[in-house]
Amino acid sequence: MDRRTALGSLIAAAAVPALAMPALAQSSWPERPVRIIVPYPPGGSNDTVARIVQPRLQEILGKPVVVDNRAGASGSVGAGETARSLADGHTWMLANDTLATSETLMNLPYKVMEAFTFCSVLGTCPYALTAHPSSPYRTLAQLIAAAKAAPDTLSYATTGVGSLAHIATVMLQQQGDFRISHVPYRGGGPALQDALAGHVPLFMSNIVIILNHMKEGRLHPLGVSTLEPSRFLPQVPTFASQGFPGFEALTYWVLVGPAGVAPAITSRLQAALHQVLSETPVQTRMADQGAQIVASTPAGTEAFMRNEIAKWGEVIRANNIRAES
Numbered sequence: 001m002d003r004r005t006a007l008g009s010l011i012a013a014a015a016v017p018a019l020a021m022p023a024l025a026q027s028s029w030p031e032r033p034v035r036i037i038v039p040y041p042p043g044g045s046n047d048t049v050a051r052i053v054q055p056r057l058q059e060i061l062g063k064p065v066v067v068d069n070r071a072g073a074s075g076s077v078g079a080g081e082t083a084r085s086l087a088d089g090h091t092w093m094l095a096n097d098t099l100a101t102s103e104t105l106m107n108l109p110y111k112v113m114e115a116f117t118f119c120s121v122l123g124t125c126p127y128a129l130t131a132h133p134s135s136p137y138r139t140l141a142q143l144i145a146a147a148k149a150a151p152d153t154l155s156y157a158t159t160g161v162g163s164l165a166h167i168a169t170v171m172l173q174q175q176g177d178f179r180i181s182h183v184p185y186r187g188g189g190p191a192l193q194d195a196l197a198g199h200v201p202l203f204m205s206n207i208v209i210i211l212n213h214m215k216e217g218r219l220h221p222l223g224v225s226t227l228e229p230s231r232f233l234p235q236v237p238t239f240a241s242q243g244f245p246g247f248e249a250l251t252y253w254v255l256v257g258p259a260g261v262a263p264a265i266t267s268r269l270q271a272a273l274h275q276v277l278s279e280t281p282v283q284t285r286m287a288d289q290g291a292q293i294v295a296s297t298p299a300g301t302e303a304f305m306r307n308e309i310a311k312w313g314e315v316i317r318a319n320n321i322r323a324e325s
Contacts (some may be wrong), residue, residue: 043209091258118305137220156181288303
């Protein structure tokens, strides 16, 4: 199953009404606050999405929902803490695409499909490569020409080594035969701050944290990673239309818990998330950030993640992408 098929299946699943609340809905779960680990610092897209759904989610569950930022090692610090947590349904993690790519790039003490319980893919969005307004680059072609003239002298920021932003930019370089220097950050928030300040001239990010900055001219978009123009940035050309046919890379936010969480708990949490994501105020806030809501089922989420690990693992190996690249 290719990426477009996998994403299509998730989106189709989102149209299905929320699962009926299982019998556990009348039981004691949750017995205490529910923790959502965000494996990046405040200010990034994972943090933004978590805080959009948090207020209504805790109202529906009837217990506090606490967003807990645990940054480090391209998300693997928070992922490791989640995997080691009790499988009682009170600890979850809002991960992103790095959960899939790190499986191939990094020497992790766990296997993703064995270490986690999969609840839901909340949404997806494209990446955009941006330049600071003070830079001379107004098109991707101008950037590529400059990079070819002086390889490795231009720097680009991402949320970290092994992030899909990193892998997608490496693919752009390999397909376009140019080289720019990677500056990994510990999350989208710190990377955004330096990008806005002009400390790093280029920034590859999903559009959640940069959409308004692009619209207001604080960052200049050079291309987006969807096959067709994004409805959120219809005026920005795709990479596919700028000499990179078939190029596509989408980020996503996926809620996972430690392996062994009871299916009834997982289903109840997914149903609560589905309800939150179906409400107009939340949909508006997600759209304002450039996020396409998915709200997949636990079974659909597990199948999607299995496909992501296989797909991007193949890309990483085929392109010889290394954690230090």
